[in-house]
Amino acid sequence: MNLLDSTPIDVQNTFSPQHPFAMINADTLEACRYLPQNLFSLIITSPPYNIGKQYEQQTSLARYLEAQQQIIEQLIPLLKPSGSLCWQVLDPFAGVGSTLIAAAKHGRRAVGIDRDADYCQIAKDRLLAFQAGNLKLRPLGKPVHKPSGREKVTQVPAQWSLIA
Numbered sequence: 001m002n003l004l005d006s007t008p009i010d011v012q013n014t015f016s017p018q019h020p021f022a023m024i025n026a027d028t029l030e031a032c033r034y035l036p037q038n039l040f041s042l043i044i045t046s047p048p049y050n051i052g053k054q055y056e057q058q059t060s061l062a063r064y065l066e067a068q069q070q071i072i073e074q075l076i077p078l079l080k081p082s083g084s085l086c087w088q089v090l091d092p093f094a095g096v097g098s099t100l101i102a103a104a105k106h107g108r109r110a111v112g113i114d115r116d117a118d119y120c121q122i123a124k125d126r127l128l129a130f131q132a133g134n135l136k137l138r139p140l141g142k143p144v145h146k147p148s149g150r151e152k153v154t155q156v157p158a159q160w161s162l163i164a
Contacts, residue, residue: 009104009131011124020109021100021127025120028092031113032074040078040090040111047071047093051152055116061159097123101130 012022015035024031047068052058059067071092078090091099094112096119103110104127114120129135138144147154 009127011100011127013120015111021104022111023094023097023100023120023123023127024111024113025115025117026113027115028071028113029074032071032078032092035078035090035111037077038080041080041082043075043079043090043092044099045091045093049153051157055119061157061162094123095119097126100127101135104130 009021010019012019014024015022017036048056050056050058050061050064075090075092089099089103089108089110091110091112094100094114095116097112100110100112100123112120112123114123126135130137149155
């Protein structure tokens with residue numbers, strides 16, 4: 001299957017073995033229950049950061065880690081036993097679809113899940129723009145932003161020092 005040809009990319013709202021891309025608007029735990037086991041060669045993700053961003057509700061570190069553990073337990077059965085080749089990719093927190101775009105760029109299949117419908121639409125639009133050659137891509141190695149170190153996201157939460 002050549003995913004980089006001129007055939008229009010068809011991004012499905014649900015998983016289907018016949019379609020190379022899906023962007024599922026759902027809770028990750030719920031969506032993973034309906035995906036076939038032993039399907040994905042690689043699962044790549046950037047889970048919510050638990051720092052109170054607009055799209056997340058900040059919670060205690062213990063509750064956050066428990067939620068991540070539940071997700072991991074749902075993801076493991078979705079991996080192929082070999083798990084070493086990247087033919088199909090699942091991103092359970094896909095956001096604006098960067099993982100799907102990377103998969104398309106390298107001729108891979110991909111499924112993304114996100115509970116925010118706006119992000120799902122942005123991901124679909126970005127994937128179509130990529131295929132059309134209109135998506136602005138940052139050169140590899142070029143930083144998006146050089147952090148000063150004072151940004152909340154660049155600091156280790158104080159609660160994490162209690163875990164050790």
